[in-house]
Amino acid sequence: MTVPFILDTDTAQDDCVALIAGLLDPDADLRAITMVAGNVGFDKQVRNAHLTLNVCGRLGTVPIHLGCRQPMVVPWVSAENVHGDGSGGLDMDFAGTATEDEHAVDALIRLTAQEPGELSIVAIGPLTNIAMAAVKDPAFVRNVKRLVIMGGSNNGRGNITAAAEFNFYVDPHAARVVFEAGFADIVVVPWAPLTLQDAVFSREQLADIDRLGTSLSRFFLTVCGPTLAFDESVGIPGTTHPDSLSVGVLLHPELALASAQYHVAVETESELTRGYSAMSWGVHGLEPNATVVERADGPAFHTWITGFLATSTEPNRPFHGWDS
Amino acid sequence: MTVPFILDTDTAQDDCVALIAGLLDPDADLRAITMVAGNVGFDKQVRNAHLTLNVCGRLGTVPIHLGCRQPMVVPWVSAENVHGDGSGGLDMDFAGTATEDEHAVDALIRLTAQEPGELSIVAIGPLTNIAMAAVKDPAFVRNVKRLVIMGGSNNGRGNITAAAEFNFYVDPHAARVVFEAGFADIVVVPWAPLTLQDAVFSREQLADIDRLGTSLSRFFLTVCGPTLAFDESVGIPGTTHPDSLSVGVLLHPELALASAQYHVAVETESELTRGYSAMSWGVHGLEPNATVVERADGPAFHTWITGFLATSTEPNRPFHGWDS
Amino acid sequence: MTVPFILDTDTAQDDCVALIAGLLDPDADLRAITMVAGNVGFDKQVRNAHLTLNVCGRLGTVPIHLGCRQPMVVPWVSAENVHGDGSGGLDMDFAGTATEDEHAVDALIRLTAQEPGELSIVAIGPLTNIAMAAVKDPAFVRNVKRLVIMGGSNNGRGNITAAAEFNFYVDPHAARVVFEAGFADIVVVPWAPLTLQDAVFSREQLADIDRLGTSLSRFFLTVCGPTLAFDESVGIPGTTHPDSLSVGVLLHPELALASAQYHVAVETESELTRGYSAMSWGVHGLEPNATVVERADGPAFHTWITGFLATSTEPNRPFHGWDS
C-alpha cells in the first residue's frame, strides 16, 4: 500500500535528498513536484529537481509544476549564503528537460480535487503555493489528506534569525494562512530542537556514505557537502536533513518517536519576530491545529536515507561537476 | 476608439452603477467581470451582477469569473450593515444564469496576457484577485495597461474605521502587494476627500433621477436607496459613488480635474491602522507609485451617470421586489 | 481671573511664541516651564526658553524644569532640518541663567498635587514628560484640570510623514499612554487641517509684524523666519503656529470656533503609521476621550499674537545675532 503525495519544494540540498526518498522508497507514490520560491534562485531550484530526477534515473517521470516565484506579501529572501546553487555546482545537459504548463497552485488544487481526502502533501519550502491554493479555492483545504510541513521551531532556536526558521521567515503570511486554514491533519517537522537532535549527519556518517561509492552517494555528498562548513561555523556538527525527515515521517510514521498536539501560530507583523512560530503545547487554552513531531528515531532515519544512497541507479544523463 | 477593460468588483450598490456605466457607455469595451469577496456575501454579489446585467438587457453577454472568496491573509469582514444585500431586496428568476468555470485570478492573467499592455482593469472591491494574480504570475503586472483602484483615503477620513477605507481594510495585504508590485500605471480614486466632495448624489438629485421613470432609474434607486439612511446617519448628505467614478475616470480621464503623483503604502501590521493608506504627496522623498485623483468634475460625473439612467432598456427578465 | 498652567515644551520657533503669550497675556498665570526632548537638541531648547524669557524681560521669573531627554521607548528624532537651532541663530550671554534641580516629571506631579484640579497643562512637544508623570504617579492624572495637547492630525495630513505629525511621531508611546490614561479633560489642537487652515501667518502678515518695530516683533521674525522657506517648500503659505494657538485655546476658549468629542488613539506598533492619530468622530462606537478643536478663529488668533508683538518690552540682556 503506497502513500500518494505531492512534494512542494524549494529544491536545494536536503530537498534533493527528500526527493530521492520520494522517488525511491517503494512505499512512496510521488504524484507531482511543485516548486516554490525559497532557498536559491527559482530557476536553479528547477535545475536541482531535474538533477535529482536524473541521478535516480527518473528524468521526465514525475511532473514538475512551477509555482510562485515570490512570497505572498513580502519580497523574497534567499538562503544562497548557506546553500550556494543548492547542488554543489553539479551540472548536466538540460536540453529537452521540461516542466508542466500548469501552475503549481492549480496542480495542487486539481490533483487533490481528483481524489478528495486521498492525497497528502509534504511541504518543505516556504508555504506560498499551499497558502495560495487555500485562498484561491477553499475546497483545496478539505481535499488534502495530510499536510506535512517542514518549518518553524518548537520553542527553540531559529536559523535565519534567533526567532525564526527560514521557511516560515521567507513567507510568514503564507505560514499563517496555512495554520489558520482549517486543514484536518497537519504534521510539523520543526527545525529546533527536532532537526538538531535527530536529523544531523556527522562527519563520520558522511564518510561512511562516501564509502558507498554509488552515483547517489556521490550526488548526496556533492549536494549536501557545501552546507557542512556553514553548519559547523554556526555550531551544528554535521549536515541537517529536516526535509528528508519530513518525507520520512509521511511514509513511515514510526520515525516519529514522540509527537503532540499543538496550537501553532506564525508571526507576520513584527520585523524582530517575523516568521516566529508560537507553538503552544496545551497549557494556554488554545485549540490544537497541528501535530508537532518532538522526537524522531535518528538512527532509523539515517538507516532509511543511507539505504537509498547505497542503491545503484542509472542516471539518465552524465553529470558535470562531480566532486573528485 | 473604445477602452477595453475588466471590472473587478464586489458587486453591491455603487458597484452596480459602475457596471451599468461599463455596459452602456459607448466608449467602454467591458471584457469580463471578476468577482471578489467584499461588501456582501459572495453569492449575493454574483446575484447583484446578474441583476445589473439584466436591467441593461445584457444578461449572459459578459463573462463573470468568480474569484477569491476571502482575503489573502485575514478573515473576510462584511459591510452588510451598510449595504444589506447590496441591491435593495431586488430579485428575479436566476434560472440558467451562469458564471465561467475559469477562476477570476486566471481570467485576469489570461486576458491581459492575450493583449499585453492593451487591457485596463478597474478594481472597485478589495484587491485580493489583483494581488493574487500578481503573486501567481509576475507577467500579469507587466501586461496590465492601466489599473484604476477605488480605495483608501488621501489624508482624509476612512469609512470603516477612522483610519481606513473599506476596500483596503478588508484585504490590506492585497492592497500592499498591489502598490508594491510595480504596475506601470495605477490611478487611485480615494474615498476621502474626493468621493465625499465630488461623487455624492443629494436627495434632490435622487429625486430628479426618480422622475426619469426608466427601468434603470428605478433600478438605481432601489439599489442605492438603502445606503442613503446610513450615509446620512454618518453625516454624508447623499449616496456615494466612488466605484462608478472609477469607471468614469478610466473612460473619460477629463472627469479628473486634478491628479498628482503619490507614493501610496498600505498598513498591514497594526490593528489600529489596518488598511490605512499612507499617501505621500512628494515631500517625503518617496518614489511615486500611483496617480491619485484629487478633484473630480462632480457635475459632469453626475450628468454622465444620469445619462445612462435616462436610457430606455429592456430587462431580459422581470424583476421582483421593485420599490413601489 | 487668571488661568494657572504649566507649559510643557520642546522650545523652538512657535514654542517661543507660545511662551511669549504665556508670559505676557494678563489672563495667564504661568507656573512653570517643563522641557521635553523634541524639535532640536535639548540644550538648545533650554537656551531658546531663556532667550524667550529674556526678550520679555522676564529672565529668571519662571522656573524651568528639565525633563526627559529621550522618548519613552524609541530613540529621539530631531526636526532640526526644519527648525535649525530653533531660534534663528539668536544668542545672548547665558551666564547665570539657571534651571531647577527638580526634574520636570516631578515638578508636573508636585505642582498639580499641590492644587488638585486647579492647574492645567499646555503640552506643545512630544508627550514624554506627561506620560512619564502618569506612569510614575497615577494621582497625577486625576490632579490635572485641563490638558491641552498640540499633536496629531484630525484625519488629515501629517508633517513628518504622510501619516504622522511630529510630536506624536517622536514619542508615539507617550502619546498613546496619555490618551489612555484617563485625563478628565483633554483638548487637542491638531496639525491638520486646523493649523493649516487657521494658524498660518502669511508673508503679508509677517511684513506687518516687521513694521511693528519692537524687540518682540524682531524676536518673532528672527525665530520664526527660518521655517518660512521650509514651509513654502512643502506648500504651506506662511509660518505655522499650532503651539501658540494651544496656549490661546486654554486662555481664550472662544478662539476655538468648533470643537467636538473624539476618541483619539495613537499608533505605536507599525513603522509606516508610527505616531498616526486615529481620531474617531463618533460613528465607530468608541468612547470619546478628548475634545478636538476643528476650527479656530484665525483672525482673532492673529490679532491676539500680534497684540503681544506690538508690546514694548525691556530684554534683560542684549541679543547677539539679530537679523539685520
Next chain:
Amino acid sequence: MTVPFILDTDTAQDDCVALIAGLLDPDADLRAITMVAGNVGFDKQVRNAHLTLNVCGRLGTVPIHLGCRQPMVVPWVSAENVHGDGSGGLDMDFAGTATEDEHAVDALIRLTAQEPGELSIVAIGPLTNIAMAAVKDPAFVRNVKRLVIMGGSNNGRGNITAAAEFNFYVDPHAARVVFEAGFADIVVVPWAPLTLQDAVFSREQLADIDRLGTSLSRFFLTVCGPTLAFDESVGIPGTTHPDSLSVGVLLHPELALASAQYHVAVETESELTRGYSAMSWGVHGLEPNATVVERADGPAFHTWITGFLATSTEPNRPFHGWDS
C-alpha cells in the same frame, strides 16, 4: 567584601526567597528594596516584602521604595492565577510597618548616583522601574555596576504564553528600553531552559526543607507551596526559583557554570509575540548587549538556599496563617 545592591521586585513566592538570600547572605549588602507592579496586586506585594523581612527578624531594617504601579505603556496583567496572594495566605500585624516616601524610580537614580559604578541591581520583576529610571535620567544607566535581570527565555519556552516569559510580557516596552539603554554589564537569568533545568526544587527537596523545622523553612513552604500544584499541572516537577537564582548569580558568580554573550531584543509590537526575547547567540551579526546564563550549578544553588532555610531566625512579629 560584600556586594552592595538593590533588589527590584514584584514580591511574591520566589521573590521572597530572593529577598531572604539578600538579607541573610553575609556577602550581601542589600541597600534597598524597590517595588514594581507584577505578579500580584501591588499592595499585596508590599505586604509580602514586610512578611519576608519579618521572618528574617529584619522588619524595618531595609528601606522599601514603592515604584510604578503599572507598566510603561500597556495595562498591567497579573499572575494571581499562579501565585494567589504570593505568600500562601500568610498574615501578621502590619501596624507601624512603613515604606519610604521616595519613589522607587528616584531611589534607584539617587542611590546609584551616590556611588557611581558601585551598586548593582537585581531586577526580578517587570523592568518598569529600571526603564523609567533610564528614561528619566540618562546618568542612571552609567551609574549602575551590574544589572542582573530575571526574564525572558533563551530560545526556549515562555511561561505566560508560548512565546513569552511573564516579566518581559507584562512590560515589554520596559524590557526593550533596558536592553537598548546601554548598561555596561547586564546578566540575564532566563526562564527556559535555565530555570527549568537548574532551579527547580522537587517534592523530595521540599520534603527535606520541611524537616528543617525552622521559621524560615516553614515560611518558605507556606509561600512557595501554592505554586507547586500549578507547576505540576503544566509539567514542571517542582517549585521554580529563578528570582533567588538571580541573587545567587550576583553574589556568587560561580553558580553560573556557563554563560555567553548574546544580543537580546524584546518584542513590543505584536500581540502574538509580545514580550518574546530574541536572544541571538552570536551568529546573526548583532552586537552583544548582555551575558546570558546558560547553565547553573543546581546542586550548589540548592545548597545555598537551604543553608538559609536551616538558619534559626527570630521573626519580629508572630505570623498568622502558618500551614499546620
